[in-house]
Amino acid sequence: MTAIEPGGTARLVLRLPRGFCGGERALMAFCAAAGAAETSAFVDASGQPGPGRGELKGWLRLNPRASELRAASLACLSGRLSGWFRAGSARGAAQAVFPDGKIHAKILLFRNLLSGPGGRGEGQLHQSAFFLASSLGAAGGKVVWSDVSLKPGSGAAPSGLEELGRLLKKNPDISAIGISVLEAYLPAVKRLLAFLSSRVDAFIFVGGMFPTSHPWHCLAHLPGADFIVRGAGEEVFPFLLRCLGGSRPSAGMTPAMAARLCRADGVLGRAGDLFFAGAPGRVNRVGSMDSLPLDMGLLEKEDIGHGAVFSLSRGCLNSCSFCTSFDKGHFHSASPARVRDLLKMYRERLAQLFGGFGAIPESARGVAFYDDDFLSDLPRAVSIAGFLSRGDLYLNFIQTGIKSVIAAGKLPKVLGPAAFGRRPNGTTREKTDVYVGTENFSEDELIRLGKGYGYAGIERAVSSLSGARLRQAHHLILTNVFTGPQNVFENLIRLIRLRSKSGPYFDILRPAERHLQSFFGTGTYRAVEKAGFLCRLKTAGVLALPGFPEFDFPLVEEDRPENALASVAASAASGALDAGDFERALRDSLAAYIRAADPGIHARRRARGMGR
Numbered sequence: 287m288t289a290i291e292p293g294g295t296a297r298l299v300l301r302l303p304r305g306f307c308g309g310e311r312a313l314m315a316f317c318a319a320a321g322a323a324e325t326s327a328f329v330d331a332s333g334q335p336g337p338g339r340g341e342l343k344g345w346l347r348l349n350p351r352a353s354e355l356r357a358a359s360l361a362c363l364s365g366r367l368s369g370w371f372r373a374g375s376a377r378g379a380a381q382a383v384f385p386d387g388k389i390h391a392k393i394l395l396f397r398n399l400l401s402g403p404g405g406r407g408e409g410q411l412h413q414s415a416f417f418l419a420s421s422l423g424a425a426g427g428k429v430v431w432s433d434v435s436l437k438p439g440s441g442a443a444p445s446g447l448e449e450l451g452r453l454l455k456k457n458p459d460i461s462a463i464g465i466s467v468l469e470a471y472l473p474a475v476k477r478l479l480a481f482l483s484s485r486v487d488a489f490i491f492v493g494g495m496f497p498t499s500h501p502w503h504c505l506a507h508l509p510g511a512d513f514i515v516r517g518a519g520e521e522v523f524p525f526l527l528r529c530l531g532g533s534r535p536s537a538g539m540t541p542a543m544a545a546r547l548c549r550a551d552g553v554l555g556r557a558g559d560l561f562f563a564g565a566p567g568r569v570n571r572v573g574s575m576d577s578l579p580l581d582m583g584l585l586e587k588e589d590i591g592h593g594a595v596f597s598l599s600r601g602c603l604n605s606c607s608f609c610t611s612f613d614k615g616h617f618h619s620a621s622p623a624r625v626r627d628l629l630k631m632y633r634e635r636l637a638q639l640f641g642g643f644g645a646i647p648e649s650a651r652g653v654a655f656y657d658d659d660f661l662s663d664l665p666r667a668v669s670i671a672g673f674l675s676r677g678d679l680y681l682n683f684i685q686t687g688i689k690s691v692i693a694a695g696k697l698p699k700v701l702g703p704a705a706f707g708r709r710p711n712g713t714t715r716e717k718t719d720v721y722v723g724t725e726n727f728s729e730d731e732l733i734r735l736g737k738g739y740g741y742a743g744i745e746r747a748v749s750s751l752s753g754a755r756l757r758q759a760h761h762l763i764l765t766n767v768f769t770g771p772q773n774v775f776e777n778l779i780r781l782i783r784l785r786s787k788s789g790p791y792f793d794i795l796r797p798a799e800r801h802l803q804s805f806f807g808t809g810t811y812r813a814v815e816k817a818g819f820l821c822r823l824k825t826a827g828v829l830a831l832p833g834f835p836e837f838d839f840p841l842v843e844e845d846r847p848e849n850a851l852a853s854v855a856a857s858a859a860s861g862a863l864d865a866g867d868f869e870r871a872l873r874d875s876l877a878a879y880i881r882a883a884d885p886g887i888h889a890r891r892r893a894r895g896m897g898r
Contacts, residue, residue, distance in 0.1 A: 391428075391462050391530070393422055393527070396465065397432070399465065401435050417578060418523065421578065422524060433446050438470035440826030442474040447481055461488050461489065461532055463490045465511075466492075467508070469496050473841065479508060487536045490511050493517075497514045506829075513553060514554040516570060518572050544557070548564035551570055575618060583635065585635055587640075590650050592682075593651065594632055598620040598657060601614070601618060601658065602617060606735055607736030608804060608808050621666070625669075626670075626673050629653065651678060653674065655683075661687075661691060667701065683721060684720055688737070688747045701756075703756070716757075719758070722760045728780075731766070731769065734766065734810070752792060760794050762798040764800055764801070764856045767814050768819075769852045770851075773852065774852055774875060775875065778875060806842060824844045858878030861874070
C-alpha cells in the first residue's frame with residue numbers, strides 16, 4: 287500500500303459500521319490512529335477490505351471499536367488533527383485536475399431559494415445560482431429551474447412545494463440537485479430535503495456558508511444531503527457530476543467510485559453505508575474569476591426589471607466578528623477587462639429581450655455590483671465606472687466598506703453622479719448609489735463588532751461620499767447582547783450629526799436591523815458564551831445528535847441586550863428610524879428610557895402641573 291505520511295492531505299473512503307450513529311466520528315478516529323495520507327483507504331466495521339478490493343490504490347486495515355469512535359471528538363479535529371487537516375491542506379484554491387468530458391446529468395437548481403416570498407430579490411435569478419448554472423451549462427449539464435423559496439426561522443415552511451412536485455414528475459431524469467444553505471434557514475432546508483428525498487432518485491448536493499463553516503455539523507444534521515461541498519462550487523460541482531456519470535443513489539456506489547469523487551477537495555459524502563471525504567479541511571476557491579463562464583442567456587426580463595445585479599468579486603479584507611463568510615481576509619475579483627466583456631454581453635442580451643438597443647428601458651440599463659467591497663480595489667472600480675460612463679449603461683448601486691472609502695480619500699470624478707446614471711441619458715428616479723457596511727456608529731459597539739475603525743473614520747468616509755454627491759445607505763445593527771442604552775443614544779446622536787453635515791446624501795438602510803444575529807461559531811457568539819450570556823440569545827431550538835453533544839448546533843435568531851433599558855430605548859426608536867426621522871427617533875428613545883428607568887416620573891410631573 288502507499289505509505290502514509292503525517293502532514294499529507296486526507297483522501298479517504300470509509301465504510302461505516304451499519305447502524306452506527308454519527309458516522310463522521312469514524313473518520314476522525316481513523317485519521318487520529320493512522321495519520322492522513324495522499325491516497326485512498328477503505329475500512330469496514332470488521333476491519334477487512336470490502337467489495338472492490340484491488341480497485342483502490344492503497345488499503346489500510348483498521349478495527350475500530352465503538353468506544354474508540356465515541357472517544358474521538360471535535361476537539362481532535364481542532365487540535366491533534368489540525369496538522370493534517372489544516373496545515374497539510376492548501377488554504378488557497380483547490381488544484382485538482384478535473385477530468386475532460388461533458389456532464390451527463392440533468393440538474394435541479396433554485397432560482398432564488400433564500401429570498402422568501404415577498405423578500406428581497408424575489409423572482410430574480412440569484413447570483414450564486416447564475417454562476418453555478420453557467421458553469422454547469424458550459425460543461426454540458428442541463429439545468430432545470432425551480433421557484434421554491436425559503437424563509438428563516440423554526441416554523442418556516444418552503445413555499446412552492448406543490449409546483450416543485452409537478453416539476454419533478456415532468457423531469458423524472460433529474461439525477462442531481464444543488465441547494466445553498468445558510469444557518470438561519472436550516473429548519474426550512476431540512477423540510478425541503480425531506481420532500482426531495484421522498485420524491486426523486488437524485489444525488490443532493492449542499493453548499494454555501496453553513497456547509498463551508500460547519501461541514502461536520504452539516505453532515506450530522508442534514509441526513510437528506512448526499513454531498514457536502516465546502517467553498518465555491520463552480521469548478522468542483524461539475525467535476526463531481528462527471529465522476530458520477532449520470533448515476534443515481536438507487537444504483538449504489540462502489541468504493542472505487544467514491545475514491546474518484548475523493549479526488550475533489552473540500553467534499554464529504556455518503557451513499558448507503560459508505561462514507562467518503564476528499565481533503566475535508568480544504569475550502570474550494572476558484573483559481574481565477576476571469577475563467578468562470580457567465581451565460582447571459584439565463585437572464586430573463588423578470589431578472590433585470592430593475593437592472594442587473596452582479597457579484598464579480600469574492601471575499602472581503604475585513605474581519606467583522608459576527609461574519610460567517612469563509613472568505614474573510616481574502617479578496618479576488620474579475621479583472622476590469624473581463625467586467626467590460628461581461629457588460630457588453632449583458633447589453634447584447636438586453637437588445638435580444640427588448641427587441642433592439644433603442645427599446646431597452648431606462649431601468650434595465652442600470653447595473654449594480656453586489657460585491658462585498660467594490661471600492662477595495664480602487665483602480666478596478668475606476669476602470670469599470672469609466673467604461674460605463676462612456677456608454678448607455680450606468681451604475682445602479684455598489685456595495686462597499688468604510689475602510690475602503692477612507693483609503694480612497696477624495697473619490698475620483700469618474701465615480702461621481704454621472705457614473706450612477708444622473709446624466710441626460712441616465713436615470714431620473716431617486717435611488718441609493720452606495721450601500722456601506724458600517725453596522726454601527728458607537729465607539730464601543732464598533733470594537734465589539736470587530737470593525738477596525740472608529741467614528742472619526744466614519745465621518746471621513748461619509749464626507750468623501752457626500753463630497754462626490756453620492757447617496758449613501760449605511761447598514762445599522764442597533765443592538766447586541768452587550769449594548770447599553772448609552773450606545774443606542776450615541777448612535778442616534780451621531781446619525782443626526784451626519785445628516786446635518788451631509789444633508790440628503792446620508793441615510794441608513796431601512797428598515798434598520800434591530801438585533802445582531804450572533805451565529806454559532808462566530809466571534810460574537812464566543813464572546814457571549816465567555817461572558818455567560820448565552821441565555822440572551824433567542825434561538826429557534828438546538829439541532830442535536832443524541833449521544834454526541836459536541837454536534838449541538840443552536841439556531842440563533844437574534845441577540846437580546848442583557849441591559850433591559852437598552853431594549854426599551856432601541857425599540858422606541860425603531861419607528862422613527864425606519865421613517866428616516868433621526869431627531870424624532872432620539873426623542874422617542876429618550877422618553878421611553880426615562881419612563882422605564884423611573885416609572886413614577888409622570889405622576890410627579892402631573893402633581894407639579896407640568897403635564898406629561
